[in-house]
Amino acid sequence: MALTRRQFLTLTGGATAAPIIFLACGVPAEELLVEAPLEMPEDLVSGLDNWYATLCRQCGTSEGVVVRVMEGRAKKVEGNLDYPINMGKHSARCEGGLQDLYHPDRIKGPLLRSGERGTGQYEEVSWTDALGRLNLQLSQLQSSRNQNSMVLVTNPIGGHLGMIAETFASKFGGRYMPYEPVERTNLKAAIKQVFGQDRIPDFEIENANYVLSFGADFLNTWVSPTRYARGYGEFRQGDRERGTLVHVDSRFSMTGANADSWIHVKPGMEGILALSIAHVIIKDGLADPAAAQALTGGSNLEEFAPESVAAKTGVSAETIEQVAHDFASHKPAIALGGGSAGAHTNGLFNLTAIYSLNYLVGSVGQPGGVVFNPAPPLSEIANAPSSSSYQDWADLVNDMRSGDVGLMMVRGADPMHGLPGTLGFRDASYDVPVIVSFSNIMDDTTAMADIVLPEHNSFEDWGTDTPDAGPGYEIVGFQQPVVRPFFEGRGEHLGTRGFADILLAAAQGLSLDLGLAGETYKDVLQGSAEKLFALNRGSVRAGDFKSFWNGMLQRGGWWDVNAKASGGVPAPQRLPEAEEPRFDPATPGRFNFHLSPFSSTGIGEGQGAHIPWLQATPDPITSATWLTWVEINIQIAEDLDLREGDVVRVTSPRGSIEALAYPHPGIPPGVVAIPMGQGHVAGGRYAEGRGANVFSILSDLTDESTGALAWSATRVGIEKLDKWIRLPKFENSVSDPPEDEEGLVIEITSDDS
Numbered sequence: 001m002a003l004t005r006r007q008f009l010t011l012t013g014g015a016t017a018a019p020i021i022f023l024a025c026g027v028p029a030e031e032l033l034v035e036a037p038l039e040m041p042e043d044l045v046s047g048l049d050n051w052y053a054t055l056c057r058q059c060g061t062s063e064g065v066v067v068r069v070m071e072g073r074a075k076k077v078e079g080n081l082d083y084p085i086n087m088g089k090h091s092a093r094c095e096g097g098l099q100d101l102y103h104p105d106r107i108k109g110p111l112l113r114s115g116e117r118g119t120g121q122y123e124e125v126s127w128t129d130a131l132g133r134l135n136l137q138l139s140q141l142q143s144s145r146n147q148n149s150m151v152l153v154t155n156p157i158g159g160h161l162g163m164i165a166e167t168f169a170s171k172f173g174g175r176y177m178p179y180e181p182v183e184r185t186n187l188k189a190a191i192k193q194v195f196g197q198d199r200i201p202d203f204e205i206e207n208a209n210y211v212l213s214f215g216a217d218f219l220n221t222w223v224s225p226t227r228y229a230r231g232y233g234e235f236r237q238g239d240r241e242r243g244t245l246v247h248v249d250s251r252f253s254m255t256g257a258n259a260d261s262w263i264h265v266k267p268g269m270e271g272i273l274a275l276s277i278a279h280v281i282i283k284d285g286l287a288d289p290a291a292a293q294a295l296t297g298g299s300n301l302e303e304f305a306p307e308s309v310a311a312k313t314g315v316s317a318e319t320i321e322q323v324a325h326d327f328a329s330h331k332p333a334i335a336l337g338g339g340s341a342g343a344h345t346n347g348l349f350n351l352t353a354i355y356s357l358n359y360l361v362g363s364v365g366q367p368g369g370v371v372f373n374p375a376p377p378l379s380e381i382a383n384a385p386s387s388s389s390y391q392d393w394a395d396l397v398n399d400m401r402s403g404d405v406g407l408m409m410v411r412g413a414d415p416m417h418g419l420p421g422t423l424g425f426r427d428a429s430y431d432v433p434v435i436v437s438f439s440n441i442m443d444d445t446t447a448m449a450d451i452v453l454p455e456h457n458s459f460e461d462w463g464t465d466t467p468d469a470g471p472g473y474e475i476v477g478f479q480q481p482v483v484r485p486f487f488e489g490r491g492e493h494l495g496t497r498g499f500a501d502i503l504l505a506a507a508q509g510l511s512l513d514l515g516l517a518g519e520t521y522k523d524v525l526q527g528s529a530e531k532l533f534a535l536n537r538g539s540v541r542a543g544d545f546k547s548f549w550n551g552m553l554q555r556g557g558w559w560d561v562n563a564k565a566s567g568g569v570p571a572p573q574r575l576p577e578a579e580e581p582r583f584d585p586a587t588p589g590r591f592n593f594h595l596s597p598f599s600s601t602g603i604g605e606g607q608g609a610h611i612p613w614l615q616a617t618p619d620p621i622t623s624a625t626w627l628t629w630v631e632i633n634i635q636i637a638e639d640l641d642l643r644e645g646d647v648v649r650v651t652s653p654r655g656s657i658e659a660l661a662y663p664h665p666g667i668p669p670g671v672v673a674i675p676m677g678q679g680h681v682a683g684g685r686y687a688e689g690r691g692a693n694v695f696s697i698l699s700d701l702t703d704e705s706t707g708a709l710a711w712s713a714t715r716v717g718i719e720k721l722d723k724w725i726r727l728p729k730f731e732n733s734v735s736d737p738p739e740d741e742e743g744l745v746i747e748i749t750s751d752d753s
Contacts, residue, residue, distance in 0.1 A: 409437075592670075
């Protein structure tokens with residue numbers, strides 16, 4: 001059968017049917033790699049496009065997306081209209097996935113360190129050589145019965161990939177350490193303590209009448225911002241009465257800017273404020289009586305009366321009374337907390353007090369309130385993604401220094417950038433004999449590795465996800481390759497490979513039985529998909545498994561809107577003892593400001609710093625991009641003779657960084673705010689040496705009850721330097737603040753230092 005290249009692409013459009021046609025018709029193999037050549041011959045252009053459903057992996061939300069592919073090249077990302085988490089919407093980070101796929105600094109094959117550790121000197125080796133070295137290290141630990149000296153570090157991953165990583169570490173006898181720069185240890189502990197749930201609930205903002213948020217910038221970066229922003233749109237503009245949003249925070253965030261009222265609270269006092277609101281609700285007979293009795297044991301929380309805590313929290317008694325009455329009288333109402341509210345030494349107390357408010361207004365397990373998520377329908381991935389606390393990392397550093405870590409394997413995480421500098425993780429890494437990285441970008445941690453085994457980009461690989469938080473019913477998202485691996489033209493001994501397949505191959509070489517049906521990652525996924533097929537329910541049904549598999553990939557996953565959490569509403573637990581935050585000892589005249597770090601809209605906590613689209617994504621409040629700035633009250637800036645772009649030194653008891661001043665009318669006088677994510681020593685041309693790393697100056701204070709890092713508990717000083725740099729942003733400088741009370745200038749008379 002004669003087949004021209006134009007006919008071939010017209011028939012297939014780059015679809016997965018290409019290998020079948022290739023086997024039947026004898027098309028040369030190089031013709032299948034239409035996405036690999038940088039310059040495509042004119043007669044290969046068909047003008048046809050295909051859209052493939054998959055998952056975005058640029059942030060922890062794993063939104064459902066569809067990717068436009070032409071001539072084998074991914075061209076555009078859009079939200080998947082079917083996927084329950086985002087329902088057609090998608091974030092800027094999803095768009096950045098295209099630049100991540102075609103990044104000029106992607107690692108093209110396995111690397112072996114050829115110079116001193118940290119010098120960035122590597123030589124390329126084959127996969128046979130690289131995997132042989134990894135297996136040798138693992139087998140040596142195995143034969144010496146020293147398996148517990150192996151540490152596997154990943155980002156918090158759910159689905160089958162998380163299961164394989166955790167199972168591999170467990171079966172080998174090593175340690176599994178999920179890492180996230182802004183840890184959710186206190187959030188998950190509070191959810192467990194208040195609701196008895198292992199998974200983050202769904203907050204049904206779209207059906208609520210009143211949302212009271214403490215510290216959680218849910219419209220920008222917190223947990224599942226696209227899901228919450230979609231719900232917020234219905235909350236404000238749906239076919240219903242407009243809902244009311246009140247945001248309590250010590251920093252003026254995007255959520256605060258969109259709120260009907262932004263209430264400034266002194267850092268770490270969110271839990272005290274929540275108990276004062278509870279006191280008013282109970283005292284005025286607005287609370288569910290049974291819930292009030294269970295939460296307080298009959299006490300009316302008199303010590304938290306608004307007039308007693310007003311000076312302590314920085315919120316007037318009148319405001320507390322008003323918020324309490326509005327919250328209790330506009331049901332269904334939701335109270336949610338996170339972000340900076342949980343990032344203090346009393347973070348668990350703060351969040352526990354905040355989430356307990358939902359019982360008082362009957363919002364637990366109800367539409368428009370806190371809706372619990374069921375366990376996934378597949379038993380092998382029943383657990384929510386785990387994470388390690390800061391105390392766990394401090395213990396690991398001690399083990400590294402004492403020689404108790406012989407092999408560290410790192411995937412999807414950059415702890416050398418994101419752990420506080422005072423911990424000394426980078427210095428301790430010199431005491432680890434072998435470090436293996438699976439990153440396909442030379443980030444800070446990978447630059448210290450001895451062996452680099454670059455994994456596929458997510459658009460080139462298989463995967464699944466069970467979102468945490470989910471939509472309130474069973475869901476399994478499926479990720480499929482939408483393009484062929486970009487570097488596969490270099491041959492089977494070079495290029496990139498899937499992380500799961502690397503672990504499966506290593507397990508086979510070590511004779512480890514992971515209890516999985518299948519030799520490859522795709523085999524494992526298809527085995528689980530057969531279990532979903534056997535359920536004969538949900539969003540995808542078919543007469544045979546092949547049709548079911550294809551249909552599930554076309555929709556981006558499987559879900560069942562009728563499969564919800566069972567067990568009813570758990571009984572309220574007694575409120576914890578009140579706890580106030582601890583800070584570094586005050587030093588008169590030196591550390592006069594409270595530092596409020598915040599996640600960047602585009603680059604997050606640094607995960608997207610190598611992607612120029614995300615670097616150029618403007619901050620929604622300042623519109624600043626690319627560099628590190630310090631948001632400082634506009635009146636304080638005037639007192640310090642600071643104008644926008646002045647270089648300042650920000651100093652804490654743990655160190656100092658330099659950043660650009662941004663006088664801000666919405667920042668309280670005693671607070672300065674700095675975005676996370678910049679200051680990489682590696683990471684490629686768009687990340688390396690850009691801005692400053694705010695993690696490096698954070699205090700090492702923790703919440704003693706959970707070991708979580710109190711990343712919002714650092715005090716700093718500001719010093720003007722004799723330098724000025726234009727701050728790149730999309731808007732002009734801030735104008736003079738308005739004089740009327742309805743402007744953005746916040747009048748605060750309490751002492752916020």
